[in-house]
Amino acid sequence: MTKFLKITWRNVWRNWRRTVIALAAISLGLFFLVFMDGVMSGSRVAIYGNLIKVLGGNIQVHAQGYGEKAGRSPLLPIPNPDQVLQAALARPEVTGASSRIQTGGFATSRDASLPVAISGIEPEKEAPLSLIADHIIEGRYLTAEDQDAILIGYTLAERLNIGLNDRISLVGRAPHEQMRTRTMTVVGIYRIGSPETEKRNVYMSLAEAQSLYDLPGQVTEIVVALNSVGNEEPTVSALRSSLSGVEVDSWKDLNPALLNAYALGDKIMGIFGFIVLGIAGIGILNLMLMAVFERTREIGLLSAIGLKRRQILLLFLMEGTLIGVLGGVVGAVLGAVVVTIAGSIGFDLSMAAEASEMMGLLGTYLYPVLEAGPLVSRFITVIFISALASLYPAWQAANSQPAEALHYV
Template sequence: MIQMLRLAWRNMWRNWRRTVIALVAIILGVILLLFFDGLIKGSDQAIFGNAIRIYGGNLQIHAPGFRAKANRLPLLPLDNPDVVVSTVQSRPEVLAVAQRISTAGIISNRGNTLRVGITAIDPRIEAPLSIQAEYMVQGRFLLPEDRDAIVIGQGMAEALQVHVGDTVNLVGRRKNEAMRQHSMQIVGIYDLGMPEIEKASVYIALSDAQTLYNLRDQTTEAVIFLKQAGEEAALMQSLQAALPAYEVDTWQTLRPEITETMQTKLAVTTFFGIVILLIAAIGILNLMLMAAFERTREMGVLAALGMKGHQIMLLFLLEGALIGVVGAVVGCGLGALLVTWVGHVGISFAGVSGMGEVGALMGNTLYPVITLADVLSRAVLVVVITALAALYPAWQAARREPAVALHHV
C-alpha cells in the first residue's frame, strides 16, 4: 500500500501544471466554503444572542391561548404567577426569572405615530440583564418606583422627534380590551444600532403598568434567563411537564417568521456550498480523465507487467484522494486563518439599511465564527468528493485491455 501511495504521489506531480490548476480550484472552493460557514455561524450566534436579550430571555411562560395569538400580544394574565416563579427558580440552570406585562399599543407625538409593543418590566430584576439598560445613550433606565415614565430606542426618538424629558402619548390595551391613553415622560433613550427594532418596543415599570392596564398584582408572562445558552429545549420540556396549565415557549416559537428566515438563509448557504464542491469535483474529474487518456500506454505496460485491474483502479483513486488531501489541508488552513482574522476585525453593515428584523438582530458588525470541527468536517468532505470524482476515470483505466493499451497513440 505504501508503494502504491508513493507511485500515486509521483504520478500526481508528473504534469504539475495541471495538478496545480486543480489544486487552486479546490483551495479557493474550500476557502470560500469555510468563509460561508463562518458567516452563517457568526450571524446565527449574533441573532440568537441579541434575540435572547431583546425579546425576553431564553424562555417565556404564558397563559393558555397566548401562543396562537402571539403576534397580537393578547393581554392574558397568568394564574398564580408566584407558583410559576418558584418552580422556575428551583432549576439549577436558571440565572433569573422575571415577571412582565406585554401588550400592544400606539405611541404618538405631534402627529408622528408608531405602533409598538409595550413591555412592562421589574427593573430590580431585569436592569442588570437588560441590553437596553446597557446601551443607554440619554437619560437613565427605569426604576421600580417610576410612574408615568417610559424608555424608548434611538430609532423611535428620531421617528417621533423627541428627547429625554419630552412627553408622549401612549395608548395600550387594558384587561377588558378597552384602550387606555396616558401621557408618559421619556426618562431614557437607548441605542442598539437596530432602528427597526428600536421603533417597535417601549418599556415602562411593571407596577405602573399594573395600574394603567387594570392588572392589579397580575402579570402576563414570566421570562427566564439561563446561565448558558443551548439548554432551552431540555428545560422547556421539563417546565412544560411541571407546569401543564401554562404555555412554555422560546422567542423562536413565538416568532416563527424569524426562524423561517434563518432556515431559508441556511438552505441558500448549503446550496452555494454544494455548488462550490461540485465545481471542485468537476475539476478533479476532468483532471483524472485527461490523466487516464494520456497514460493509456503506461497503463498497458503496468498491466503487462502483472498489475491487476483493481490495482490500477486503486492507483488512480489514490491520485484523486491525494489531490483532495493537499487541497483540503492548504484550503482549510488558509480558510481558517481568513475566518479567524475577519472574526477579529468584523464585517461592518453600518451603511446597509432595509435588511429587516433578522438583519437588525445581526447588528451593525458581523463576526464570522468557525470551529475545529467545522474545518475537519469540510476537509474530510473535500477528500471524499475528490476521491469519488476520480472513481469513473479509475474504472476506465482499470478496464482497458493491455494489448489495446500498448498500441494506443
C-alpha cells in the first residue's frame, strides 16, 4: 500500500497545472459552502436568541387546556404558580423564571384602532434578559409599581399616530370572554427592527394586568429562561414529569413556522452544495479521463508486468480521491479561518434590518458561527464525489487490453 501511495502522489503532480486547476475548483467550492454554512448558523443563533428574548424565555408554562384555545389568547390561571417557579428555578440550567398575564385586545387612539397582544410582566425579573428593555428609544422601561402605564412598539406608535406620554384606550379580553377597557399612558417606546413585533406586542406591569383583568394574585403564563438555546427538551421533560395541571412547551413548539423555514433553508443549501461540489467532481472526472488517455501505454505496461486489474483500478481511484482530499483540506481550512475571523468581526446589517421580520430579529450585526458537524459533512461529501468521479476513468484504465495499450499512439 505504501508503494501505491507513492505512485499515486507522483501521478497527481505529473501534470501539475491541471491538478492545481482541479484543486482550486474543489477548494473554492468547499470554501463557499463552509462560509455559507457559517452565515446560516450565525443567523439561526441570532434569530433564535432574539426570539427567545422577545418571548421572555426558552420555555413557557400554561394551564391545562391552553393549547386548544391558544389562538384566542385565553386567560386560564395557572394552578400553584409558586410551585412551578420553584420547580423551574431548582434546575441548574435555568437562569431565570417570571410570571406573566397574556391576552389579546385592541389599542385605540383618536386616529386608529389595531389588534395587539397584551403582556403583563414582572419588569425587574425580565429586564436582564429582555430584548425589549435593551431597545427603548423614547421614555423608559416599566417598573413593578406602574399603574395605567404601557410600553409600546415604534411601529404601533406610528400607526396610532401617538407619542410618549400620550394616552390610548386598551381593550382586552378578561376571563369568561368579558372585555375590559382602560385608558393608559405611554411611558416608553421600543424599537427592535421587527415591524410586526413592534406593531403587535404591548406591555404593562403584572400588577396592573391583574387589576385590569380581575385576576388578583393570579398569572396565566410562566416563562423560563435557560443558559443555552436548543437544549430545551431535557428541561421540558423534567418539568412535565414533576408538575401536574399545566402544559409545558419550548419555544420550538410555539414557533413551528420559523423552524420549518430554516429546515427548508437547510435542504436548499444541501441541494445547492451538492450541485457546487458536483461541478468540481466533473473537473476531477475530466482530469482523470485525460490521465487515462495520456498514460494508455503506461497502463498497458503495468498490465504486462503483472499488475492486476483491481490494482490498476485502485491506483487511479486513489489518485482521484487524493485530489479530493487535498482540495477538501485546503477548502475546509480556508473556510474555517475566514468564518472564525468573520465571527469575531461581524457583518453590519443595519441597512437591511427592517427588510423583513426575520431580518429584524437578526439585529444590526451578524456573526457567522463555525460548526464542526456541517464542516465534516461537507469534507466527507467532497471525498465521496471525488471517488465517484474517478470510478469510471479507473474502470476504463483497469479494462484496457495490454496488447492494444502498448501499441497506442
